[in-house]
Amino acid sequence: MTRSTGSTTLNARITTTLPGAEVLLRALVEQGVDVIFGYPGGAVLPIYDALFKQDHIRHVLVRHEQAAVHAAEAYARSTGKVGVVLVTSGPGATNAVTGLLDAMMDSIPLVCLSGQVPTPLIGNDAFQEADTTGITRPVTKYNYLVRKPEDLAPAVHEAFAIARSGRPGPVLIDLPKNITVGDAPYVDAKAVTPRTTRMTTQPDRAAIARAVAAMKAGKRVLFYTGGGIINSGPQASETLRKLVALTGFPVTSTLMGLGAFPGTDRRFLGMLGMHGTYEANLATHACDVLVALGSRFDDRVTGRLDAFSPNSFKIHVDIDPSQINKIVHVNEGLVGDVGQIMALMIEEWEKQPAYAHKAELEAWWAQIEGWRALDCLRFGQDQAPDAVIKPQQAIQRIYELARQTGRDTYVSTEVGQHQMWAAQFFRFDAPNRWLTSGGLGTMGYGLPAAVGAQIAHPDALVMDVAGEASTLMNIQELGTIAQYRLPVKIFIINNHYMGMVRQWQELLHGSRYSESYSDALPDFVKLAESFHATGLRVTRLDQLDATIAQALAHDGPVLVDICVAEGENCFPMIPSGAAHNQMILGPEQEASSATISKEGQMLV
Amino acid sequence: MQVEVSGSAVISLLVDNESGALARIVELFSGRGYNIQSLTVAPVDEHGQTSRVNIVTTGTQSSIWQVKTQLERLVPVSRVVNLTAEGPYVAREMALVKVVSSGEPRTEALRIAQAFRARAVDTTASSFVFELTGSTDKLDSFIELMRPLGLVEVSRTGVASICRGPQTIQNF
Ligand SMILES: Cc1ncc(C[n+]2csc(CCOP(=O)(O)OP(=O)(O)O)c2C)c(N)n1
Ligand SMILES: [Mg+2]
Numbered sequence: 214m215t216r217s218t219g220s221t222t223l224n225a226r227i228t229t230t231l232p233g234a235e236v237l238l239r240a241l242v243e244q245g246v247d248v249i250f251g252y253p254g255g256a257v258l259p260i261y262d263a264l265f266k267q268d269h270i271r272h273v274l275v276r277h278e279q280a281a282v283h284a285a286e287a288y289a290r291s292t293g294k295v296g297v298v299l300v301t302s303g304p305g306a307t308n309a310v311t312g313l314l315d316a317m318m319d320s321i322p323l324v325c326l327s328g329q330v331p332t333p334l335i336g337n338d339a340f341q342e343a344d345t346t347g348i349t350r351p352v353t354k355y356n357y358l359v360r361k362p363e364d365l366a367p368a369v370h371e372a373f374a375i376a377r378s379g380r381p382g383p384v385l386i387d388l389p390k391n392i393t394v395g396d397a398p399y400v401d402a403k404a405v406t407p408r409t410t411r412m413t414t415q416p417d418r419a420a421i422a423r424a425v426a427a428m429k430a431g432k433r434v435l436f437y438t439g440g441g442i443i444n445s446g447p448q449a450s451e452t453l454r455k456l457v458a459l460t461g462f463p464v465t466s467t468l469m470g471l472g473a474f475p476g477t478d479r480r481f482l483g484m485l486g487m488h489g490t491y492e493a494n495l496a497t498h499a500c501d502v503l504v505a506l507g508s509r510f511d512d513r514v515t516g517r518l519d520a521f522s523p524n525s526f527k528i529h530v531d532i533d534p535s536q537i538n539k540i541v542h543v544n545e546g547l548v549g550d551v552g553q554i555m556a557l558m559i560e561e562w563e564k565q566p567a568y569a570h571k572a573e574l575e576a577w578w579a580q581i582e583g584w585r586a587l588d589c590l591r592f593g594q595d596q597a598p599d600a601v602i603k604p605q606q607a608i609q610r611i612y613e614l615a616r617q618t619g620r621d622t623y624v625s626t627e628v629g630q631h632q633m634w635a636a637q638f639f640r641f642d643a644p645n646r647w648l649t650s651g652g653l654g655t656m657g658y659g660l661p662a663a664v665g666a667q668i669a670h671p672d673a674l675v676m677d678v679a680g681e682a683s684t685l686m687n688i689q690e691l692g693t694i695a696q697y698r699l700p701v702k703i704f705i706i707n708n709h710y711m712g713m714v715r716q717w718q719e720l721l722h723g724s725r726y727s728e729s730y731s732d733a734l735p736d737f738v739k740l741a742e743s744f745h746a747t748g749l750r751v752t753r754l755d756q757l758d759a760t761i762a763q764a765l766a767h768d769g770p771v772l773v774d775i776c777v778a779e780g781e782n783c784f785p786m787i788p789s790g791a792a793h794n795q796m797i798l799g800p801e802q803e804a805s806s807a808t809i810s811k812e813g814q815m816l817v
Numbered sequence: 818m819q820v821e822v823s824g825s826a827v828i829s830l831l832v833d834n835e836s837g838a839l840a841r842i843v844e845l846f847s848g849r850g851y852n853i854q855s856l857t858v859a860p861v862d863e864h865g866q867t868s869r870v871n872i873v874t875t876g877t878q879s880s881i882w883q884v885k886t887q888l889e890r891l892v893p894v895s896r897v898v899n900l901t902a903e904g905p906y907v908a909r910e911m912a913l914v915k916v917v918s919s920g921e922p923r924t925e926a927l928r929i930a931q932a933f934r935a936r937a938v939d940t941t942a943s944s945f946v947f948e949l950t951g952s953t954d955k956l957d958s959f960i961e962l963m964r965p966l967g968l969v970e971v972s973r974t975g976v977a978s979i980c981r982g983p984q985t986i987q988n989f
Contacts, residue, residue, distance in 0.1 A: 346837060351848055355892040358836070375892060408833075408892055535886035538879065 441507020
């Protein structure tokens with residue numbers, strides 16, 4: 214790794230001077246921005262005025278700044294571009310904080326522009342002043358307070374480079390009002406050398422060769438893929454497919470990595486971790502070589518650390534050197550872009566002597582098929598016409614009926630049981646289609662995320678698989694959906710509980726359902742109608758398919774209130790503090806889990 | 818599981834001299850639960866654009882390695898070197914030590930100060946301020962010796978460090 218010193222360098226002469234707000238928009242256009250998600254206020258009025266006078270950038274007016282960030286996240290995740298957010302000072306900026314941390318945890322490239330009081334007033338507790346750079350420092354990859362007009366354009370250009378480079382993430386630019394009102398010089402992107410260029414990492418060929426040699430020596434190899442592959446771009450997903458085809462090894466994925474490898478392929482074992490499949494978790498436990506590709510050994514994945522994949526040689530590919538050996542000690546750490554490193558692995562695989570453990574690989578697959586035969590996601594749906602719908606049934610049918618439409622489909626979720634069921638039942642064939650809050654687990658993510666995805670892909674089918682409790686956290690976005698006539702399909706899996714909380718209370722706290730009942734819910738059908746959308750409700754099994762189909766066929770926004778069984782739990786489940794081979798597979802085993810230790814209770 | 822031993826390490830950084838850079842570094846330590854024993858910072862280049870930060874921290878080898886890679890991720894940080902791991906280095910700090918006493922303890926304080934090559938930079942009929950430069954250990958023992966002799970106040974700079982020999986922080 215080599216680095217040079219010095220701050221952002223200006224390479225060229227300044228050519229034009231414009232009002233700061235116009236400099237800002239011009240820099241955004243040069244960075245390829247076509248949409249901004251935002252909400253106005255006093256400190257950003259000059260920027261809104263400049264937006265009014267141009268037609269390169271479209272502004273999408275959300276109903277809450279947190280939603281602006283989630284919408285921009287989904288826009289970024291589903292397009293591969295940098296998402297852009299614009300908020301006012303003070304409460305506008307503080308409302309954005311949750312979204313920024315969400316983007317930080319899930320490595321989503323964003324640039325958030327916030328208004329600020331004029332520089333002479335900073336520090337005076339002026340109206341709507343907040344120490345925005347101070348508040349957002351730990352939730353952004355980097356942030357700026359632009360104090361001088363000449364710093365404006367370079368900051369914008371560098372911010373995009375930082376958001377995109379390495380492990381992507383959110384960058385905030387705080388813009389005092391005197392900077393956006395006053396004149397500022399414009400400089401081109403190519404005149405700025407961002408400090409990201411200080412870090413140049415060349416893949417270590419020798420380490421790749423050693424890693425591939427270990428894979429060739431392995432008899433039970435497993436790929437464990439993560440969101441890094443999605444971030445690397447669609448090319449990386451292609452390369453993963455080639456690598457798997459070449460080696461014949463099984464693949465499991467984290468929540469964030471779903472779609473990088475086709476979910477319908479036999480070699481895909483499903484998601485691993487806390488709510489992962491039986492076959493994925495037992496394979497992780499039993500493998501002798503574990504190849505982590507753009508994944509970070511998150512605690513939802515590893516379970517009890519000292520029992521995580523105990524006998525495997527571990528290879529870890531990550532673009533961020535600080536991830537390697539952070540949680541799990543690995544035998545071979547490869548720093549670099551995961552797509553590029555997988556391509557080099559393929560080269561190396563072809564160069565090295567042929568794989569000599571074909572018979573053992575077959576035995577490995579036979580073992581995996583044995584696990585798979587258990588059909589760990591099965592659920593007993595009563596088939597009577599008026600039977601209560603199980604949440605799993607609802608989610609499976611949403612998936613299957615959406616698939617039958619043949620349309621390009623984007624799926625967002627809220628947070629809870631429905632999110633985990635969606636991760637289990639939806640089988641994605643392509644990357645960038647799955648939009649969920651992984652690292653932070655932010656309730657209220659799904660509805661604004663659907664807004665962002667539909668804005669980015671106006672002709673695609675965009676669905677939000679939601680819980681009744683989470684949806685209420687950003688329900689105001691129905692207004693945004695109405696204003697822009699976004700034909701989003703919202704499926705509320707309404708179990709009248711914060712289901713995931715109820716499940717943990719059942720398991721760990723003697724079924725004392727403290728404050729987890731969703732009381733006094735609104736009439737979601739009327740709620741949808743009051744926001745100019747179509748509202749549907751289904752309560753019995755025999756109407757489920759028809760209702761979902763009706764929603765999918767409608768060309769406007771639809772909210773479907775699917776009233777489901779209240780007591781279902783999400784399985785398989787590795788209770789906190791347990792190992793992968795201590796999975797609870799269903800309600801029958803739940804009783805024995807009453808023995809979850811005090812240490813387990815302390816974990817989240 | 819193997820238990821790793823904790824030790825202390827001196828980490829030196831080159832940092833863009835911009836507002837917030839130091840806050841970023843300090844918050845990284847507090848946010849991730851790493852510990853800072855001492856910290857020094859001052860601009861070191863001719864234009865005042867680059868500052869050098871020296872941090873003494875304690876932790877296991879792997880946690881110190883984590884600190885280093887986390888610091889490297891910070892945008893304004895251009896260079897991070899764990900001097901303790903990279904070979905011989907010099908680490909020195911300065912202390913100002915105030916002693917208020919008279920009679921026997923006062924003469925004894927002056928005698929010890931001479932033995933340590935501490936300078937009396939302020940003297941009154943009842944007090945001394947000694948200036949002492951050296952390793953952290955040397956400063957510690959001087960302060961311990963002054964304690965019974967009327968020590969009332971201590972001010973220390975924290976460690977400044979640099980590697981020995983012709984090498985610089987730039988070419989590790
Ligand atoms: C903002 C926020 N607050 C609290 C939580 C903790 N939490 C996780 S899941 C959950 C319940 C979600 O309920 P619902 O949306 O109805 O989904 P379900 O689990 O019932 O499918 C809660 C409260 C969270 N993840 N995010
Ligand atoms: Mg619920």
